[in-house]
Amino acid sequence: MSTLTVNQVTASFTRAGGEQRTVLRDISVTILPQEIVVIVGPSGCGKTTLLNLVAGFEQPTSGDILLNGKQVSGPGPDRGVIFQQHTLLPWLTVGENVEFGLKLQGISPASRAVTSAEYLNLVGLSQYVDCQVWNLSGGMKQRVSLARALVTNPQILLMDEPFGALDAFTKEQMQTLVLNIWHATHKQILLVTHDIEEAVFLATKLILMKANPGQIAQVIPLDFGKRHISGESARSIKSDPDFIKVREAVLAYFFENDPGVSNAVAA
Numbered sequence: 001m002s003t004l005t006v007n008q009v010t011a012s013f014t015r016a017g018g019e020q021r022t023v024l025r026d027i028s029v030t031i032l033p034q035e036i037v038v039i040v041g042p043s044g045c046g047k048t049t050l051l052n053l054v055a056g057f058e059q060p061t062s063g064d065i066l067l068n069g070k071q072v073s074g075p076g077p078d079r080g081v082i083f084q085q086h087t088l089l090p091w092l093t094v095g096e097n098v099e100f101g102l103k104l105q106g107i108s109p110a111s112r113a114v115t116s117a118e119y120l121n122l123v124g125l126s127q128y129v130d131c132q133v134w135n136l137s138g139g140m141k142q143r144v145s146l147a148r149a150l151v152t153n154p155q156i157l158l159m160d161e162p163f164g165a166l167d168a169f170t171k172e173q174m175q176t177l178v179l180n181i182w183h184a185t186h187k188q189i190l191l192v193t194h195d196i197e198e199a200v201f202l203a204t205k206l207i208l209m210k211a212n213p214g215q216i217a218q219v220i221p222l223d224f225g226k227r228h229i230s231g232e233s234a235r236s237i238k239s240d241p242d243f244i245k246v247r248e249a250v251l252a253y254f255f256e257n258d259p260g261v262s263n264a265v266a267a
Ligand SMILES: Nc1ncnc2c1ncn2[C@@H]1O[C@H](COP(=O)(O)OP(=O)(O)OP(=O)(O)O)[C@@H](O)[C@H]1O
Pocket: 013, 014, 023, 041, 042, 043, 044, 045, 046, 047, 048, 049, 050, 058
């Protein structure tokens, strides 16, 4: 089964001066097929570190990370990564950026063009294939980043605050795009965000972290994103009292460390 398993992972780093600091302690998470796992937590609790470990950019100090039963020991094409700041190549066009990963894999130009057109269509940018990326808005650049991550057909998308730099309106458009892509491609998604509303809207499994060292405080199953897939608008869902109740309970947890968040969510 296509599962990503983070098993009792601890990550420690040695600071300048030799002091050892444990950033993450005993983290266990599974991402099952078609799950969107969203991580929220205070600044510095290790969210990006966890994503970097799953991406294979860093190695855990103890514990292990398994993708389909195989140890993750470095970056791989089975994981597509999207950062807050796009990492598009400014001297290439939109189409060339999307094709880039396929070119590295030695795929023929004709085949690359067909595949990149498919994913540019999925993110709503078909007509921009020949544009220079520096001409695009922030939201459009992130759409290109999504297409570029998807084009090599990874099993899982890893997203680190992908919409943190966007205005509220564009952000909501991108959130619904993520849900539509999730529905169309059946990818697993691991997403880190500071935005509680975004987290509650997108997650099928919401993970609340606490800091010093970073640990999982709560895991909350949610299904607001599935309501959007079933045809309900983002505005309707986000203004629903059930949504507001969960959003406020999560906020209360972080502001007051309210242990009643699980009950509020379950009610
Ligand atoms: N390779 C590393 N070497 C040393 N320290 C590291 C390394 N990677 C992460 N850290 C430290 O781990 C801590 C957690 O950082 P991280 O960026 O994962 O937190 P975060 O929860 O994503 O924070 P934010 O929400 O502010 O982005 C920081 O103090 C950071 O300096």
